[in-house]
Amino acid sequence: YGYVSNTQIKFIIVVDGLDLRESDIRNFFKRLHSAYVDATSNPFHVPGKRITSPAFAERVGALVHSVSPPKAT
Secondary structure, three states: OEEEOOOOOEEEOOOOOOOOOHHHHHHHHHHHHHHHHHHHOOOOOOOOOOOOOHHHHHHHHHHHHHHOOOOOO
């Protein structure tokens, strides 16, 4: 699945074997885009450079886990 923002930022998610509804994917991309905007709005972020914010990594990790199936124990 892919998403392109109005500023031409492209996000891609690859899912394997997950049965996700289109609304779930759309919500995932909206939340990812919001996290990206928050991270790049940081006055210490240099445009075009890698995002190194631990808060951004944590938000993205939480998003990924929200659409991942629970692991069997």
